[in-house]
Amino acid sequence: xxxxxxxxxxxxxxxxxxxxxxxxxxxxxxxxxxxxxxxxxxxxxxxxxxxxxxxxxxxxxxxxxxxxxxxxxxxxxxxxxxxxxxxxxxxxxxxxxxxxxxxxxxxxxxxxxxxxxxxxxxxxxxxxxxxxxxxxxxxxxxxxxxxxxxxxxxxxxxxxxxxxxxxxxxxxxxxxxxx
Amino acid sequence: xxxxxxxxxxxxxxxxxxxxxxxxxxxxxxxxxxxxxxxxxxxxxxxxxxxxxxxxxxxxxxxxxxxxxxxxxxxxxxxxxxxxxxxxxxxxxxxxxxxxxxxxxxxxxxxxxxxxxxxxxxxxxxxxxxxxxxxxxxxxxxxxxxxxxxxxxxxxxxxxxxxxxxxxxxxxxxxxxxxxxxxxxxxxxxxxxxxxxxxxxxxxxxxxxxxxxxxxxxxxxxxxxxxxxxxxxxxxxxxxxxxxxxxxxxxxxxxxxxxxxxxxxxxxxxxxxxxxxxxxxxxxxxxxxxxxxxxxxxxxxxxxxxxxxxxxxxxxxxxxxxxxxxxxxxxxxxxxxxxxxxxxxxxxxxxxxxxxxxxxxxxxxxxxxxxxxxxxxxxxxxxxxxxxxxxxxxxxxxxxxxxxxxxxxxxxxxxxxxxxxxxxxxxxxxxxxxxxxxxxxxxxxxxxxxxxxxxxxxxxxxxxxxxxxxxxxxxxxxxxxxxxxxxxxxxxxxxxxxxxxxxxxxxxxxxxxxxxxxxxxxxxxxxxxxxxxxxxxxxxxxxxxxxxxxxxxxxxxxxxxxxxxxxxxxxxxxxxxxxxxxxxxxxxxxxxxxxxxxxxxxxxxxxxxxxxxxxxxxxxxxxxxxxxxxxxxxxxxxxxxxxxxxxxxxxxxxxxxxxxxxxxxxxxxxxxxxxxxxxxxxxxxxxxxxxxxxxxxxxxxxxxxxxxxxxxxxxxxxxxxxxxxxxxxxxxxxxxxxxxxx
Numbered sequence: 001x002x003x004x005x006x007x008x009x010x011x012x013x014x015x016x017x018x019x020x021x022x023x024x025x026x027x028x029x030x031x032x033x034x035x036x037x038x039x040x041x042x043x044x045x046x047x048x049x050x051x052x053x054x055x056x057x058x059x060x061x062x063x064x065x066x067x068x069x070x071x072x073x074x075x076x077x078x079x080x081x082x083x084x085x086x087x088x089x090x091x092x093x094x095x096x097x098x099x100x101x102x103x104x105x106x107x108x109x110x111x112x113x114x115x116x117x118x119x120x121x122x123x124x125x126x127x128x129x130x131x132x133x134x135x136x137x138x139x140x141x142x143x144x145x146x147x148x149x150x151x152x153x154x155x156x157x158x159x160x161x162x163x164x165x166x167x168x169x170x171x172x173x174x175x176x177x178x179x
Numbered sequence: 180x181x182x183x184x185x186x187x188x189x190x191x192x193x194x195x196x197x198x199x200x201x202x203x204x205x206x207x208x209x210x211x212x213x214x215x216x217x218x219x220x221x222x223x224x225x226x227x228x229x230x231x232x233x234x235x236x237x238x239x240x241x242x243x244x245x246x247x248x249x250x251x252x253x254x255x256x257x258x259x260x261x262x263x264x265x266x267x268x269x270x271x272x273x274x275x276x277x278x279x280x281x282x283x284x285x286x287x288x289x290x291x292x293x294x295x296x297x298x299x300x301x302x303x304x305x306x307x308x309x310x311x312x313x314x315x316x317x318x319x320x321x322x323x324x325x326x327x328x329x330x331x332x333x334x335x336x337x338x339x340x341x342x343x344x345x346x347x348x349x350x351x352x353x354x355x356x357x358x359x360x361x362x363x364x365x366x367x368x369x370x371x372x373x374x375x376x377x378x379x380x381x382x383x384x385x386x387x388x389x390x391x392x393x394x395x396x397x398x399x400x401x402x403x404x405x406x407x408x409x410x411x412x413x414x415x416x417x418x419x420x421x422x423x424x425x426x427x428x429x430x431x432x433x434x435x436x437x438x439x440x441x442x443x444x445x446x447x448x449x450x451x452x453x454x455x456x457x458x459x460x461x462x463x464x465x466x467x468x469x470x471x472x473x474x475x476x477x478x479x480x481x482x483x484x485x486x487x488x489x490x491x492x493x494x495x496x497x498x499x500x501x502x503x504x505x506x507x508x509x510x511x512x513x514x515x516x517x518x519x520x521x522x523x524x525x526x527x528x529x530x531x532x533x534x535x536x537x538x539x540x541x542x543x544x545x546x547x548x549x550x551x552x553x554x555x556x557x558x559x560x561x562x563x564x565x566x567x568x569x570x571x572x573x574x575x576x577x578x579x580x581x582x583x584x585x586x587x588x589x590x591x592x593x594x595x596x597x598x599x600x601x602x603x604x605x606x607x608x609x610x611x612x613x614x615x616x617x618x619x620x621x622x623x624x625x626x627x628x629x630x631x632x633x634x635x636x637x638x639x640x641x642x643x644x645x646x647x648x649x650x651x652x653x654x655x656x657x658x659x660x661x662x663x664x665x666x667x668x669x670x671x672x673x674x675x676x677x678x679x680x681x682x683x684x685x686x687x688x689x690x691x692x693x694x695x696x697x698x699x700x701x702x703x704x705x706x707x708x709x710x711x712x713x714x715x716x717x718x719x720x721x722x723x724x725x726x727x728x729x730x731x732x733x734x735x736x737x738x739x740x741x742x743x744x745x746x747x748x749x750x751x752x753x754x755x756x757x758x759x760x761x762x763x764x765x766x767x768x769x770x771x772x773x774x775x776x777x778x779x780x781x782x783x784x785x786x787x788x789x790x791x792x793x794x795x796x797x798x799x800x801x802x803x804x805x806x807x808x809x810x811x812x813x814x815x816x817x818x819x820x821x822x823x824x825x826x827x828x829x830x831x832x833x834x835x836x837x838x839x840x841x842x843x844x845x846x847x848x849x850x851x852x853x854x855x856x857x858x859x860x861x862x863x864x865x866x867x868x869x870x871x872x873x874x875x876x877x878x879x880x881x882x883x884x885x886x887x888x889x890x891x892x893x894x895x896x897x898x899x900x901x902x903x904x905x906x907x908x909x910x911x912x913x914x915x916x917x918x919x920x921x
Contacts, residue, residue, distance in 0.1 A: 029185025073212035076201040
């Protein structure tokens with residue numbers, strides 16, 4: 001006497017169909033989110049334009065991000081750094097008036113992070129800037145952006161490929177970044 | 180639904196929105212991502228180590244020892260490291276408060292500094308009798324001590340007390356008696372070749388443990404091939420005892436008799452270095468080998484051997500403290516121990532007892548220390564209605580005084596109790612007005628460590644972070660009160676910072692002013708975190724014949740009849756919690772006790788033989804009863820303790836003091852008899868007898884280590900002194916020490 005498993009499978013078939021549709025939906029939903037709500041260019045408290053500053057006026061990155069060469073973090077310019085120029089320049093524009101209001105209240109500007117590495121990644125600007133890595137390698141062509149968005153996929157693959165291409169000593173050791 | 184799930188999945192793995200908050204105006208020296216280190220002074224215990232605090236973005240991140248400070252030379256103990264948890268403690272007092280319910284009800288309402296200070300100032304001004312104003316502070320030194328003196332002087336009250344539970348009153352008294360020195364000497368452990376310690380747990384809590392640890396390491400390994408020997412005499416093996424070459428248990432309270440027995444042997448056949456042998460021989464006639472063996476339980480040949488080794492070591496150094504100094508004969512015991520140093524001629528020599536110069540600032544502080552007798556007087560005065568205002572600064576006598584002192588009940592008769600503290604401890608909970616103080620990491624201060632290191636040392640403590648809460652530095656609170664009371668003329672400084680800076684101008688002037696002027700000197704002191712001067716104390720020592728004639732150690736007295744209370748209670752300062760001040764720090768709670776590996780909670784140590792006879796197992800909850808009360812605490816068998824002694828760490832058993840300390844373990848001080856040392860009036864903490872009883876319940880302490888024996892695993896291989904292999908049992912002074920057979 002032979003026993004067939006087909007009857008059993010037949011019972012499971014509707015369930016499998018539902019699961020398949022759900023899976024397709026799941027994947028679709030995931031990418032829909034990633035496509036329409038990527039969060040790569042978040043809204044900032046002031047419409048600051050890197051294109052105007054770094055592009056048109058050719059202000060070097062490290063004029064404002066002064067720490068990048070000697071600290072793990074590049075540093076966001078303090079409000080008085082902004083006011084160093086903007087007490088004179090373009091003082092009548094609404095966004096500059098907004099900046100001035102922060103300054104008058106002696107309040108910091110709550111910028112939203114665009115490039116944010118997870119806490120388990122130890123990244124240091126100092127090392128990379130001193131090795132003459134262009135800022136744009138990771139941050140994308142910031143000098144062309146009115147609103148900064150995350151263009152390069154700053155993920156482990158980007159780090160590892162670059163470390164391999166440049167033959168970084170211990171560049172692929174886990175502990176180089178995860179410590 | 181699937182699509183919704185996928186959408187939510189993608190949403191949930193997104194990075195949370197983070198902000199980059201720049202400064203409006205960045206402080207000088209600030210670079211984001213780069214640490215700034217500030218040198219300052221540790222405030223966790225009275226040793227006065229220098230610290231270097233790593234700060235980033237205005238937050239203190241790590242505390243290390245300051246390599247430039249002569250006391251700790253870059254090292255720091257666990258309690259010092261845990262200072263960050265004092266700063267960031269979630270149970271800190273954050274604003275001035277007024278008692279709103281009944282005293283002790285714990286009901287407070289917040290107020291402003293202006294109102295709080297005005298209220299205290301008006302009550303101080305309204306006091307009818309100047310001597311009705313009492314100020315009890317933790318032991319402070321330097322300019323803060325001077326400021327308190329000035330303030331109380333202006334108020335016309337002489338009742339300024341410093342109160343620290345662990346202050347070595349007996350040691351101060353003994354040094355004063357024998358050597359005529361008001362300051363503690365520097366015990367040069369570093370250069371000694373033979374250290375004889377009578378009860379001083381000098382690697383754990385005695386005087387300046389970090390400095391001693393450095394000295395001990397050097398004495399062991401820093402002298403080429405000569406390895407310093409070290410003998411520890413105590414009834415329960417402490418951390419120092421565990422590091423000793425030889426651990427000798429002597430009957431509790433007989434340490435002084437043992438010291439005099441050794442002294443007699445030095446005179447009889449050792450390497451005696453004085454010229455007054457006849458006087459000493461006459462004084463020590465009683466302390467024959469047989470007498471000493473009878474009283475101390477230490478065999479006569481051991482006494483003779485130690486006397487010979489100690490006096491021939493050149494230099495040998497004898498130190499005494501801890502439990503040996505906390506008996507009813509504590510001062511006599513420590514006089515006897517100091518006399519050993521005199522007999523072998525190590526006074527003022529490297530590796531011996533080196534006298535310290537008077538501290539540059541605040542030399543009067545040692546005399547302000549309140550002993551148990553003074554605290555009892557305070558309670559008595561309160562009961563009689565003689566105290567109108569009691570100001571308490573960062574000390575917790577309700578926790579560290581035995582109930583026999585009667586302070587808690589006496590507080591009811593004091594109309595106004597003011598507490599300056601960072602935490603709601605037992606004493607602060609009984610206050611009417613709380614003026615919360617900064618932690619030491621937020622305050623200006625300075626310190627002249629006592630005991631010093633043989634020459635003049637000072638250091639300035641600077642704020643390493645901006646104040647976290649609406650608190651004020653203790654000195655600024657006092658200056659604020661003075662301002663409200665119109666004492667501006669005598670105490671006209673704007674802030675503690677000004678006062679200290681002003682005072683350090685004098686220090687600058689005495690130390691051959693350099694071309695840079697005071698400002699450059701001040702910057703240098705702040706940057707290096709330490710200031711030193713090659714001023715030494717050149718006092719020579721001549722001991723009067725009369726002092727020698729009167730040298731004697733009476734037998735220690737104990738509270739409780741030995742039949743009813745068969746065990747001597749040996750309370751000791753906890754490695755992790757010190758006198759209880761570390762109990763609100765989670766790091767210290769979870770740091771295993773080095774001898775037992777226990778974390779969190781209290782325990783009582785008893786000899787395995789005793790436990791066996793009484794049918795007690797590890798983890799049985801015992802009731803420990805003295806004539807003055809009882810507490811419940813789990814048993815831990817501990818091989819290195821005399822069979823008729825039980826030991827308990829001090830530090831747990833808080834009723835207040837925040838979430839980490841409250842209702843954890845029990846406090847052995849609660850059952851101590853109010854016995855005092857006959858000479859110094861300090862609390863004889865080791866003079867209480869207790870009985871043990873099973874409660875029938877179990878409460879196994881949490882340990883990180885499992886089994887303290889080898890169980891045949893041959894982990895620690897050893898060879899006996901006579902070449903025997905391990906696996907023998909020895910009998911040392913009637914304590915059966917069983918070496919686990921491999």
